[in-house]
Amino acid sequence: GGTVRYPSLARPHPFVAKLLQEDEERRAKQAASKWPSSWDAPIFDSKPEKRRLRIANALLLALVRCGCKVSVGRSPAYDLNTTIGDVGLGFVLAPKGFDRDEYHRTRKVFPNEGKLKLQLSWYQPPPEVTVLWQDLDGVPLEEQLTEIVVGLLVAGEWSVRQSLQNRYDCLVDRRAKAEKEIRRLAEEAKRKEKERQEKAERERREQLIGEAESWRRANDLRAYVAARLNEKSNEPRSSADEAIEAWARWALAEADRIDPLRRVPDAVKGS
Numbered sequence: 001g002g003t004v005r006y007p008s009l010a011r012p013h014p015f016v017a018k019l020l021q022e023d024e025e026r027r028a029k030q031a032a033s034k035w036p037s038s039w040d041a042p043i044f045d046s047k048p049e050k051r052r053l054r055i056a057n058a059l060l061l062a063l064v065r066c067g068c069k070v071s072v073g074r075s076p077a078y079d080l081n082t083t084i085g086d087v088g089l090g091f092v093l094a095p096k097g098f099d100r101d102e103y104h105r106t107r108k109v110f111p112n113e114g115k116l117k118l119q120l121s122w123y124q125p126p127p128e129v130t131v132l133w134q135d136l137d138g139v140p141l142e143e144q145l146t147e148i149v150v151g152l153l154v155a156g157e158w159s160v161r162q163s164l165q166n167r168y169d170c171l172v173d174r175r176a177k178a179e180k181e182i183r184r185l186a187e188e189a190k191r192k193e194k195e196r197q198e199k200a201e202r203e204r205r206e207q208l209i210g211e212a213e214s215w216r217r218a219n220d221l222r223a224y225v226a227a228r229l230n231e232k233s234n235e236p237r238s239s240a241d242e243a244i245e246a247w248a249r250w251a252l253a254e255a256d257r258i259d260p261l262r263r264v265p266d267a268v269k270g271s
Contacts, residue, residue, distance in 0.1 A: 005144035006054065011059040015072040016053060020044065021157050021234070048095070049210040052116060055141055056080060056093050058119075062149045084156025090121040091152070094133065116141050118148060120155060129155050211260040218259035225251045 012020060023042040030040040044053050060070045063082050073079025073090075081090045096115045117134035118141065125131040128153045133144050141148070225248050232244055256262045 004058060004149050006058050006142045006145060009050075009054060009057060012057050013064070013070075015060060016057040019053065041193075052093060052095075055116065055118075055145070057148065058142075058145055059152075062145065063152065066149065066153060068153075082152060082156065084153065085160040085163075087156060087159040089152065089156050089159065091118055092121060093118045120152075126158065129158050131155065162192070214258045214260050218255040218262075221251060221255035221258075226254070238271070 001151075009016065009020065023044050026040050027042045030036045030042075033040065044050050057074075059080065060072075063070050069083040071081045073081065078092055078094050080093060081092065083087060083089070093116065096117050115135040118131060120131035122131055133141060133148050133151065135141055228244070229248055232241065
C-alpha cells in the first residue's frame with residue numbers, strides 16, 4: 001500500500017548492501033591485523049548505526065518504488081540523494097549535533113544519545129516545503145517514514161515546478177530581450193533611412209541652388225561679353241578686333257561650360 005515499511009537488512013538496497021560489504025571487509029582486516037585499530041572497525045555494528053542504516057535502507061527502497069533514482073554519498077549513508085524528474089535532492093540522515101569534520105577525524109557520530117534527524121540540503125528552503133524530520137518524544141523517525149517519503153516527493157515536485165518556472169521565466173526574459181533588440185534594430189534602420197533621405201534631399205537642394213547660381217553666372221558672362229562686343233562695334237576695325245573676337249568665343253564657351261542648361265550630361269561624355 002502507501003505505507004513505507006521499516007524492513008530488516010536481510011534484503012538491502014544495493015547501495016546499503018555495498019556499505020555492509022565494506023563493513024565486512026573492515027571486520028576481516030581488523031581481525032587479520034596484529035595491531036587491530038579502532039579506525040578499521042566496522043561502522044554499522046553499533047545499535048544506533050544499525051538503526052540509521054535501516055532507516056536509510058527503508059527510504060532508498062521506498063523512493064525507488066516511487067520511480068526515483070537514488071544514490072549514497074561518500075560519508076557512509078550520511079549523504080543521500082534522490083532524483084525526481086530531472087531535479088536532484090540531497091538530504092542528510094545523521095544524529096542531532098552531527099559534526100562531519102569530527103566524524104572524519106574520530107568516527108564519533110552520536111553526540112546526542114543517538115537521536116536522528118533527516119534534513120534536506122537546501123540553502124534557502126521555501127517556507128511551504130518541509131525540509132526537516134527528527135526523532136520526537138514518542139515518535140521516532142521509523143514512525144515518520146511515510147511522511148518523510150511524501151515530504152521528499154513534495155519537495156522534489158516543488159523543485160521540478162520551480163525548475164520549469166525558472167526555465168519559462170528565462171525563455172520569457174530571452175524573448176523580451178530579443179523583441180527589444182528587434183525593435184532597436186528596426187528603430188536604428190528607420191533612423192538611418194530618415195538620415196539618408198534627409199541627406200539626399202539636402203544634396204538635391206544644394207545642387208538646385210548651385211545650378212541656379214551657375215546659370216546666373218553664365219548669363220552674366222554672356223551679358224558682359226555682349227556689352228564688350230557692342231562697345232567695340234562703335235569703334236573703327238583694327239588689328240585688335242580678331243583678338244577681341246577670339247576672347248569673346250572663349251568667354252562664351254566658359255559661360256556654356258558653367259551653364260547647367262547647356263552642360264553636356266556625364267552619360268554623353270562617357271559615350
